[in-house]
Amino acid sequence: MALTQEQRQMIVRHPLFSHFKAQAQEELLADALVRDYDTQALIQRQDDPAERFYLVQSGKVKLYRISADGKEKVVEIITAGNTFAEAIMFMQKSVFPVCAEALEPVKLIGFSNRLMLRHLEQNPQTCLHLLGHMSVRLHQRLDELEHLTLQNATQRLALYLVSQVRDRAGDSAEIELILPKSLIAARLSIKPETFSRAIANLRERGLIDSRARQISIPSIRNLLDEFAGGQQHTEHKASIIASDSL
Amino acid sequence: MALTQEQRQMIVRHPLFSHFKAQAQEELLADALVRDYDTQALIQRQDDPAERFYLVQSGKVKLYRISADGKEKVVEIITAGNTFAEAIMFMQKSVFPVCAEALEPVKLIGFSNRLMLRHLEQNPQTCLHLLGHMSVRLHQRLDELEHLTLQNATQRLALYLVSQVRDRAGDSAEIELILPKSLIAARLSIKPETFSRAIANLRERGLIDSRARQISIPSIRNLLDEFAGGQQHTEHKASIIASDSL
DNA sequence: CGGTCGGTTGATAATAGTCAACCTCTGTGG
DNA sequence: CCACAGAGGTTGACTATTATCAACCGACCG
Structure with a gap:
């Protein structure tokens, strides 16, 4: 099940991949895994081991946390064209810190964390881009924290x-x-x-x-x-x- | 005003610097700037331009946000041996997103963002370490968000x-x-x-x-x-x- | 001795959560 | 074509949690 032309376009244009050399891109594409989920399907459970990160091809994904007493906190809604769970690959203990659920029929493209890490080691450019991404994300959380408390x-x-x-x-x-x-x-x-x-x-x-x-x-x-x-x-x-x- | 031996030790052992080559370390050390602040001194104001990030040599630093109506939210307390403001250098618009205040007499060592970025471009190892750092940080914010709401x-x-x-x-x-x-x-x-x-x-x-x-x-x-x-x-x-x- | 700082305690108010009723679409089957 | 069920949303009454304002306590300092 090879990727369609449309999918390849979407991936290669994404900032997480765009700075890689053609060969690295090919390797990642070859390893990519497409998965479909119906509305309300549970994509990933909190504390599951995480070996891949995902690009949302279509649909919307809800990321949320479940506390010990069952209450739910929606952390983020991921829309088409965006990735999630990229940050996990940099941690020693790779488990999903949130649950992910399809809000509508969803198509995901999953990439291997291991492979991505290998390529990142040889591509400081993309590392810096990722760092930029994460800084923005961190800042958004800071904003959110402020909004919640203040x-x-x-x-x-x-x-x-x-x-x-x-x-x-x-x-x-x-x-x-x-x-x-x-x-x-x-x-x-x-x-x-x-x-x-x-x-x-x-x-x-x-x-x-x-x-x-x-x-x-x-x-x-x-x-x-x-x-x-x-x-x-x-x-x-x-x-x-x-x-x-x- | 050269750094003391003790200061050099502290810096070189910090994970942000420990993976650099000796020469890169020297360049960063040469550029480092030591600053002292008294208790309650304002180290940096929210929205000030940020050209450096800091390692706390001694004392404690309070990071907080001020909202438009003057309310304050304490984001973090940085203790000796730890750095702050490292993430800002990866963003286009480099302004401090928080205020920093000395809780007690504080000694800071400041490093140039520009210089650090130049070295990071040639050191994917440290990039990856930094990414790990930031992942942890991001996760902590997620925890905090959960705690606040749930x-x-x-x-x-x-x-x-x-x-x-x-x-x-x-x-x-x-x-x-x-x-x-x-x-x-x-x-x-x-x-x-x-x-x-x-x-x-x-x-x-x-x-x-x-x-x-x-x-x-x-x-x-x-x-x-x-x-x-x-x-x-x-x-x-x-x-x-x-x-x-x- | 008086003052101030950090902390405690009480009374009251503001904010958001809970529970329940209800409303208004929309799609389904009789 | 109409009744009806169900989801999403609104409204009301009540409750719980935390903030606010104010008084007060004890320790430390000049």
């Missing part, structure tokens, strides 16, 4: 809505929620009920207008200003790493 | 106490808090008052015994079991990376 449910929702705006040309915008509201709520670490109330709250105050999954924002500026400047107007991007936990 | 203040405190146990030989332990309680509280994202009540709570239930900063845990197992197994007994270590935010 902002309330409504503020987080507002920030999420703004982040969903595609065209930042004007001060007003129309957006369509790409996921069921209950999932967005989970991603923001709030209950669907609270999510619903937060939407209602913003609507009552005239900051947004919503019909089902269509939401219009008359003024992005107003929406952000409402919350003490909500990150001084979408500025600040960077990340930090530090070698010691308290 | 556990309450008392559970987080219990987990913190257990994490502070040095000698895991027996089931009981004695620990000494290395930081003022109010700072630990900040790190756990709770108010000092709540922290105090949580301690009282655990004490009332006989799960810990505390006199000032000396805390004894009769049974670590009991303490953890109290909270639905609190991460199935200190297991699970790994991290994930994913290339798309919701």
